[in-house]
Amino acid sequence: MTIETNKIDSHEEFMRRFLECQRGLLRYVMCFVPNAHDARDIVQNTAVALWKKHDQYDAAEPFMPWACRFALNETRMFMRTDQRWKHFLDDETMNVLASRRRELANELDERRIHLRECVRKLPPHQRSIVDNYYFGDHSIEQLAESTQRSVQAIYKALQRIRSSLMQCVQRRQDAALGAER
Amino acid sequence: MNEDLQNLISRVCDHQATESELAQLAQRLRSDVSARDEYLRYVDLHAALCDEALPTFESDIVDYRTDPHRTDLHRGVLAQTGSHNHSETRAALGWIATAAAILIAVGFGFLALRRPAVEMPNRNSVTVAAVPAIATMLLSDDCRWQGGGFSEGQRLNPGRVGLDQGTAVLRFDGGAELVLVGPATIDLQTSTSVLVHLGDVVVRATDGAEGFVVLTPTSEVIDLGTEFAVKVRRSGATEVHVMDGEVSYRGINAAQELTEILHAGQGVMIDPQGRPTAVPMNSPRFQDFVNRVNPGSRADLLIAYEGFNYSPGVLPLTESTVGKGWAGPWRKRSDQERTIPSTDDSPDDLEIVHGQMNVTWPVPGGRLGMLKLPGDNVYYVRPLKRTIDLDHDGVTFFCLMVRETQRRMDSDQPKERLRLTFRSSRDYRTQAISFGHGPGYRPTVQTGDGVAHTSPILLPAEQTTLWIGKIVSRKQGEDEIYFRVYGESDVLDYAEPATWHVVTRGVNLDAHLDLVLLSSVGKTARLIDELRIGPTWRSVAPILESKE
Incomplete structure (x- = not known):
């Protein structure tokens, strides 16, 4: 009996591998299409594409890089057909970004850990916006209505919050590096 | 910067x-x-x-049959026999979508095992139960349990289950289903294995559940995609009978290479010393046991019921007093309860209509009174007599019939939303569990202060759907919330399904939910009926009454 040891022996095994990396895939896609809604669509398309080709996957290889190749391809296809994104990044820039992102992978992992603490330290009014916008299902318009502010004011507030989080993450990362030294 | x-x-x-x-x-x-x-x-x-x-929770059909704990040994057996576990019942046309859906859904179990990239602080605190549940009690008939009892729908942790009399059906998270006939004593070991000390069990382990292991004092039996019975006597002697497919078995102390294969129609008795002897196959099938129990509706257990059983016409909210288990009529949200939007233009009357739903399930009077929600933003609250206590171990099911009158196609994300939310009058804003759909017409469970768990599958359009939800609350450890939407052609079984559209992870609430909020947002009218809240699947699901 021949046992193909380098093939995934069941769709469930394949699913498990995909699901282990799906959040990473979303973040990967968002570095080319930084809008969550569009990126989720691309990840969905990637899931289907991966499933169609799962018999070509060599189980001896890491799954994430293989999946990222599909995700990049799906992102390109999406960007070619989407009116908004089609003029954003050319192939060369996407390749450069993908390559640089691989180099920054460890740093980005650390930054996400710092981000947890930084979100916790946000002032209540900023925290409320983050909760509702990112973790809730609320649109900018709903946030504007509920807080009696203009839509533009909410956009500005989000911008300030992310800027503040970037600074906080950077400070913590610098401090951590300093501590290591 | x-x-x-x-x-x-x-x-x-x-x-x-x-x-x-x-x-x-x-x-x-x-x-x-x-x-x-x-x-x-x-x-x-x-x-x-x-x-x-979203993405972690952007699940959909979570398939219990996928088991992260399956051992290499079992994988090895499957590989050697060439067994594969693709579901043969999957509709061919939908295979890609389904597969992708399952791909994304099944991830819950696995994602829960790894450290999240960012553990956000302001969400419901994530508590991983020290001992995760591995099985669900599906059916309990005339059961007298040793120690504490088990109720239908209850999640079961690893450990001893003793049954003095009666018949019970369990479903392991690995997918295998097991009939237990008292008197019997078993140890639930993992989601793919059980140790039978005494008594009769019948195992049905197919379609992805292959590899389920039954250990006895004298033997190890591994399912290879089949249905089989194991009978363990007080002496430890074990009989194995294969009704369908095949199993492998060996003496508990025998070397791996002494494993034997038993085919359908065959039986074997393994004595306390581990010596096998062929015996005639002699066991009822799994379904025979279920048929004997004859499980029917248990509407008598309902905690609350709203069938909108009024004459057609306009019904002032203050007069919406019919039903069971309610502490008052429907009402509009109070000032303190309004969040988004802060204003509330919901009508002061309910519009009751008849015969506007196609009801394909056995719902008594299902085509009679029903609530028509106008195409506008409408919010109605009704207080429950009995609270759903999330700080206690318990199980609560609900069902709701919904008719979507029109599926808007004028936008990718039309602002159409329908939700049934359980809220707490003490902590209205942050302690809540919401079932429904948002702008994408995808089943969603929202918990706490707005964490969404959304399925990527689309709800059936412009037909009557049956929403069924399950809340497993825990005094300690994670709460589990399940949600599934049935279309008109879907049939309900006697027990809860193995697959749900949404399954939550990381939810830990401790509220006492005593309010039901119906919220309908958008431009299309909707019909609502048969809101049932109860402790078991059979108390809320519209299945036939017992045949006897």
Whole structure:
């Protein structure tokens, strides 16, 4: 009996591998299409594409890089057909970004850990916006209505919050590096 | 940090950038190395925040049959026999979508095992139960349990289950289903294995549940895609009978290479010394046991019921007093209860109509009174007599019949939303569990202060759907919430399904939910009926009454 040891022996095994990396895939896609809604669509398309080709996957290889190749391809296809994104990044820039992102992978992992603490330290009014916008299902318009502010004011507030989080993450990362030294 | 660049990236992230701004950013990313780094850091931060909101939970059909704990031994057996576990019942036309859906859904179990990239603090605190549940009690008939009892729908942790009399059906999270006939004593070991000390069990382990292991004092029996019975006597002697498919078995102390295969129609008795002897196959099938129990509706257990059983016409809210288990009539939200939107223009009357739903399930009077919600933003609250206590171990099911009158296609994300939310009058805003759909017409469970768990599958359009939800509350450890939407052609079984459209992870609530909120947002009218809340699947699911 021949046992193909380098093939995934069941769709469930394949699913498990995909699901282990799906959040990473979303973040990967968002570095080319930084809008969550569009990126989720691309990840969905990637899931289907991966499933169609799962018999070509060599189980001896890491799954994430293989999946990222599909995700990049799906992102390109999406960007070619989407009116908004089609003029954003050319192939060369996407390749450069993908390559640089691989180099920054460890740093980005650390930054996400710092981000947890930084979100916790946000002032209540900023925290409320983050909760509702990112973790809730609320649109900018709903946030504007509920807080009696203009839509533009909410956009500005989000911008300030992310800027503040970037600074906080950077400070913590610098401090951590300093501590290591 | 470059403030202008960050502002530009921020506008792109929020879908606010103009074409010219997109081009400007693209140009900088092409030519400026430091801009690329800053862009990647900024976008990764934004993505990590988004990532927390949905993708982990962007599940759909969670298939219990996938088991992260399956051992290499079992995999090895499957590989050697060439067994594969693709579901043969999957509709061919929908296979890609289903597979993708399952792909994304099944991840819960696995994602829960790994450290999240960012553990967001303000969500319901994530508590991983020290001992995770591995099985569900599906059916309990005339059971007298040793020690504490088990109720239908209850999640079961690893450990001893003793049954003095009666018949019970369990489903392991690995997919295998087991009939237990008292008197019997078993140890639930993992989601794919059980140790039978005494008594009769019948195992049905197919369609992905292959590899289920039954250990006895004298033997190890491994399912290879089949249905089989194991009978263990007080002496430890074990009989194995295969009704369908095949199993492998060996003496508990025998070497691996002494494993034997038993085929359908065969039986074997393994004595206390581990010596096998062929015996005639002699066991009822799994379904025979279920048929003997004859499980029917248990509507008598309902905690609350609203069938809108009124004459057609306009019904003032104050007169909406019919039903069971309610502490008052329907009402509009109070000032303190209004969140988004802060105003409430819900009508002061309910519109009751008859015969406007196609009811394909056995619902007594299902085509009679029903609530028609207008195409507008409508919010109605009704208080429950008995609270759903999330700080206690318990199980609560609900069902709701919904008719969507029109599926809007004028936008990718039309602002159409329908939710049934359980809230707490003490902590109205943050302690809640909401079932429904949002703008994408996808089943969603929302918990606490707005964490969404959304399925990527689309709800059936413009037909009557049956929503069924299950809340497993725990005094200690994670609560589990399940949600599934049935279309008109879907048939309900005697017990809860093995697959749900949404299964939550990381939820830990402790509220006493005593309010039901119906919220309908958008431009299309909806019909609502048969809101049932009860402790078991059979108490709320519209299945036939017992045949006897």
